[in-house]
Amino acid sequence: MVEGVEQFRANTWARCHRFIQWHHKQGTLKTQAIPQVQEPRTDIFRNLVLRPRSTYW
Numbered sequence: 001m002v003e004g005v006e007q008f009r010a011n012t013w014a015r016c017h018r019f020i021q022w023h024h025k026q027g028t029l030k031t032q033a034i035p036q037v038q039e040p041r042t043d044i045f046r047n048l049v050l051r052p053r054s055t056y057w
């Protein structure tokens with residue numbers, strides 16, 4: 001918004017789409033790196049002692 005008036009809202013999505021489309025055709029569109037997923041930790045529960053529920057009260 002500029003001084004209470006919206007600017008470029010109607011054509012913003014079209015501009016973004018055209019930008020992506022043009023760069024895709026040119027072969028210059030940057031790709032996002034896929035983050036490496038870490039294996040879940042299983043060692044944190046090895047020392048867990050399960051007690052009957054009545055001992056928690």
